Amino acid sequence: MLLLPVTGTAQQAPVCNLPTTEQPALPATENPAPGEETLVIEAGKIEATLGDRPQASMSGGMRISSGNRSAGADTAVYDPDSLALLLDGNVEYRDPNTNISSDSAVFSYAGGQIIFNGAEFQLGLSGSRGAAEKIAISQEGTLSLDEVSYTTCPPGSNDWLLQAADIDLDTSTGAGTARNVKLRFQGVPILYTPWLSFPLGDARKTGLLTPEIGSAGRSGNEISLPWYWNISNNYDATLTPRLLTDRGIQLGNEFRYLTERHEGMLQVEYLADDALYNDSRHLLSYQNKSQFANGWRNRIDFRQTSDSQFFEDLGGSLSASSITHLNRSLSFDYYGENWSFLGRVQDYQTIDDAIAADDEPYQRLPQMRVQGLWPNQALGFRYSLDSELVYFDRDVGVTGWRLDATPQVEWPVERSGWFVNPSLAVRHTSYELDNTLPGQRDNANRTLPIASIDTGLILERQVKSGGNLIQTLEPRMLYVHIPYRDQDHLPVFDTITPDLNLVQLYRPNRFLGADRVADTDQLSIGVTSRILNTSSGKELISATIGQARFLSSQGVRLPEQAIDATASSDYIAEMRFLLHDNLNFDVGHQWGKGEDATTQSEARLQYRPSSDRIVNLSYRFRRDSLEQGDISWSWPLSERWRFVGRYNYSLRDDKALEQFYGLEFESCCWGLRLVSRRHISTRDGTQDSSIGLQLVLKGMTSLGTAADKLLERGILGYEPELR
Structure with missing residues (x-):
């Protein structure tokens, strides 16, 4: 087999075309056959011996390239027995997602595999890096590492470090698996597992997600351990067992799907034998949107809960505790050039015990609505029709069409x-x-x-x-x-x-x-x-x-x-001011005559000089109903520390509705959130408190409570710096 036809001198590196299999090379063509790859070797100096056992050595710097992959070294020797190149001195390997450096490596061009000894690596997708005693990288782009350490911290910093006996990284799918894993933070082991799967980028991967640990107030302490199932490209599910120390174990499942014409989500939550409620509790939720080829659309929205206090006890937010009705509807609609149609059946589950039976909303069984619009008719006229036929049903009161x-x-x-x-x-x-x-x-x-x-x-x-x-x-x-x-x-x-x-x-x-x-x-x-x-x-x-x-x-x-x-x-007025590029002021006011002229009023001032600095001030008033003041902020105390918080106060009731205060710390590759919260959790004004701690290892995972979700909901314009 003709291996290395050599031309040129050390000043002009020769180029050699080698086959990637043991079959003889085919003559070069403008369009190679599918699946065939060309391997190009360049060197400052090549010495070759042809014959039955061809030998070759390269010096003065050499480079091997195939497509978007390349490897280089100071010297290389061809081993005819293993059909491999032995690279030595300043060995480097590059592809779009990987950069590896070592003192020596073995390149088997027959199998397209490179093995590095005592190597360091960088992954371009996530900015992560590490070191290993041995790295094997295949032609398909997978990396196998032995006795490896891995982090996303920049060189010179190992604030957090993942150590494992072996790790397999698939840069094409963006997923990694590790065995006998220790996770160290500031040199202290904080996690051990015999097996771990993790993403290298944004790719979805089946496996355990980061647990959430925190205080659930009157439900005790809690820990959630979600498991994500990547069923296929357009189906997935998340199974979440949640331990509430004062109530029991709650099981949750969220199934999602997305097809060419349908998308939706099914959610089920179940808590058996709540120790405080003395009964089993559940929540069932299903949403679906469908777009059919003939222009028709379908929407399903269904929510059902076991009791009126489910969201108050297990929802975990002020907005969830204020829910009074759960919508349950099935609808079909069609939009044409001039006509549109809506057909729907709709029911509500009333979960506020204070609402009397004759004040509950009616069921629509069914509702049919037809609308028509004909613009730009003769003489500029426009014709329209809005029609609706509904049957209203309820256990109490008048019903009918x-x-x-x-x-x-x-x-x-x-x-x-x-x-x-x-x-x-x-x-x-x-x-x-x-x-x-x-x-x-x-x-x-x-x-x-x-x-x-x-x-x-x-x-x-x-x-x-x-x-x-x-x-x-x-x-x-x-x-x-x-x-x-x-x-x-x-x-x-x-x-x-x-x-x-x-x-x-x-x-x-x-x-x-x-x-x-x-x-x-x-x-x-x-x-x-x-x-x-x-x-x-x-x-x-x-x-x-x-x-x-x-x-x-x-x-x-x-x-x-x-x-x-x-x-x-009443008079009604609205004003909006862009006081400066980073200062906005909105105000709305409604007033009439008499001593108590103001009916309702609201104002909001937002100061945002940069993406990591924001202060919101707001005021809301409704006569005989509410009067509230609200301040929220996210502001850096130093280069690494940030102070966040919200204080929502009812002037009418003379009490705080929700307040939380927190600190965020961010370094080059990790961050920490600590948030203390107290809020109204039930419609009767009962207050609850909690403390959340979240450790974010950038490019890897987060541990603790999902404090970032609370901050995004409570602070208008908040953008998490820690991801």
Whole structure:
């Protein structure tokens, strides 16, 4: 076999094409056969002896390359018995994901394997590095290491170190496995396991995830040990046993799937024989979204729990403890060019024991909604139809069918700087009822004409001559006329009076839902002004104020609701300021007449000079309901230390709703979070406390509690520096 045809001199390195198998090399072609690779050897000087046992030595620096892989050394000797090159002196190996250096190595070009002795390595995917007595790297890109140490700390620092008898790293899949593993932190062993699997990058890998350890307050201490199952590329599951020392063992499972047309998640949690609750407890949750080829879509949303206190005891957050209803629905919808359809069945599980049976939401069994829109018709007219048929069911109270249909015609005219949109609609609603009270009709209907005209201007001017700031003035006016119809005999299935806001201000009906249509002769007037930077496109200031004026008295109301005899609505205003590139201020305010003029108000100030510095101040007020102040922050104390926290206080109740304080420490390759938290955990105001400690080994794992999730939820704009 012709091994090394040599040409050139030491000043011009020769190039040799070698086959990667024991078969003779084929003649060179422009397009090699599939699976064939070309091996290129370059050297400063090559001495070769041809014959039955060809021999060769290289000196003056040599390099072997094949595709995107290469190896180099000071000298090399060809061993004909093992069909290998023996590399010596400053040996280096490189591929897109790996860099290895050692004093000597053996390259078997027949099998495409390189074995390094006394080597150091770096992995490009994660920035990790290590050392091993022996490293074997295959043609497929897998690394086998014996007596190895591994870390993501930079050279000169071994703050954390993974030591193992042997480690296999597959850079193509981004996964590693190790045996007889010790994890050392600051030189102290903190973990031992006979076997460990870990990712090299973002690749998913079946195996145990990092346990979460912490204090669960009145549930005792807790430890969770999740196990991740990478079933396939589009299916996975996480099984999580959770020990609560005062309650027992809770088992959790989360199964996820993603296909071309379907995606969803199934979650099951079960706690057998809760020692404090004296019963078994569970949570079942299923969400699904499907997109079919014919344009139809499907959505499933189902949640079911064993008892009303499940989230309070086991949810672990203020938002979870405030849940009152769990949605359970199945829907199909279709959107065409002019038509759309929604079909749904919907139920709720009420988990707030304080809600009376006759105040629980109705089931929709079923709900069917058809909408149509035909824009740009003759003379610029636009036609639309909004219709709905629902059967409302409940154990207590009136039940039955409701048909609601609203055909509408509009004539929108839009020009540069102004628009006007007159509209005429007819809303018809009819009922077929069951379980009515004596004297009530089992059928009823209502038909109302609705006339409106919506118009507005958009004016702008330059703030300074030749400057890059412009100011806009955008007045808007909506007039609505709806005659009075007595509606006290109609049931109330799903209709409420929503809070007044700038969207509600320009809606024809002050009620939300079809059971009531407010009689009105009203004029909604508002104006918005903005200051814009034309160079950057940023909105520096935005201010809006509006009010509805009632030109006649109103007579339609919800049961047990007083008739609104006022001549106008509250004023509502919103302002937004970009005070500086890193300082924002938003405020919203609603007020009326009288001694207690303010109905609701909220304000928020955010100062964020950089990604790791943020302070939020906010205030919320609702008359006869709540008044809260909130401050949250994340601020560095030094180059490595950061102080984080939140304090949410109810001025109305004179108590803190949630407060947590924490410290974050970050070094080159690890970090630490310590967070102490106290919060309202139940609807009756019971408080709970916990302490969380999280150790983050960058590029490897984290140990302890998931404190980063609490900080992301509680501090607006928080970005974890530790990953």
